[in-house]
Amino acid sequence: MEPKTSPSxxxxxxxxxxxxxxxxxxxxxxxxxxxxxxxxxLLWVIALVKAGLVIWYFMHLKRAFREEGEHE
Structure with missing residues (x-):
């Protein structure tokens, strides 16, 4: 299995x-x-989408779900 490379x-x-x-x-x-x-x-739906984007991308929540060897 090939190791995953992190984005540049x-x-x-x-x-x-x-x-x-x-x-x-x-x-x-x-x-x-x-x-x-x-x-x-509609405002609530958009607010939830925006909150999700901020948490996922700018607060780096996606890194918390990586396997231990994949952390940067």
């Missing part, structure tokens, strides 16, 4: 920027929903 620094940066842009887009959608008095359940 530019790949990690690209992924972080992509998540940041996605969070910004979701924030713009939240603003639109909030100013147009649409159902608040």
């Amino acid at each position: 620094r530019p790949d990690e940066l690209r992924r972080g920027v992509l998540v940041f842009v996605f969070l910004a887009i979701l924030t713009a959608i939240e603003y639109f929903i909030g100013t147009h008095e649409l159902p608040s359940i």
